[in-house]
Amino acid sequence: MMKPILVSRRSEADAGSARIVMLVLVSFLLGVAVTVFWFHHAANKAETAASETVSQPPAPAQEQVGVPAPPAAPAPVSPAANPQPTDPAIIEEVKKAVPNFASISLQDGEQILRACALKQFADTTAETDDEIKRAQQQLQDARNSGSAVDQQAAMKHVQDTQAGAAEKLKQIAANLQAQLAALKSMKNQQ
Numbered sequence: 001m002m003k004p005i006l007v008s009r010r011s012e013a014d015a016g017s018a019r020i021v022m023l024v025l026v027s028f029l030l031g032v033a034v035t036v037f038w039f040h041h042a043a044n045k046a047e048t049a050a051s052e053t054v055s056q057p058p059a060p061a062q063e064q065v066g067v068p069a070p071p072a073a074p075a076p077v078s079p080a081a082n083p084q085p086t087d088p089a090i091i092e093e094v095k096k097a098v099p100n101f102a103s104i105s106l107q108d109g110e111q112i113l114r115a116c117a118l119k120q121f122a123d124t125t126a127e128t129d130d131e132i133k134r135a136q137q138q139l140q141d142a143r144n145s146g147s148a149v150d151q152q153a154a155m156k157h158v159q160d161t162q163a164g165a166a167e168k169l170k171q172i173a174a175n176l177q178a179q180l181a182a183l184k185s186m187k188n189q190q
Contacts, residue, residue, distance in 0.1 A: 128165035
């Protein structure tokens with residue numbers, strides 16, 4: 001007859017800690033995914049709105065005799081008339097990522113920049129996941145040692161690592177927005 005396996009309190013605590021760590025990691029990754037989706041959706045929405053306002057034909061009812069035509073849309077302002085300062089480093093990044101920007105469409109250039117940013121997101125996420133796992137392992141080791149001071153220091157390290165990872169992802173998203181604006185500016189100057 002087999003003896004029942006007894007689960008010690010220690011292994012239950014370890015399993016609970018592992019669940020908490022996994023919950024934090026999954027929450028972080030979901031946050032990253034939502035952020036990527038949000039930036040992608042916002043950029044597509046802005047592109048759609050801009051293309052609709054530019055390409056709307058006049059309504060046929062306005063062409064009837066006696067009906068005044070709406071005022072003409074303002075002509076696009078030339079970049080020379082309204083210069084927008086663009087960081088030269090951002091322009092160089094755009095030229096490096098899209099070396100043939102003069103011969104491709106704005107949409108294709110934006111797609112290339114987004115693909116580069118998505119690769120940076122993936123690389124950064126993989127890198128920061130490893131850092132977070134190491135920090136969480138240090139936290140687990142501190143919990144196992146029983147030292148409250150070590151546990152607090154390890155928890156702070158986990159939080160700082162997660163905050164650093166989030167900041168890196170925000171920087172990538174901000175850099176993408178700056179690159180997209182620079183590409184549009186460069187295409188308008190052609």
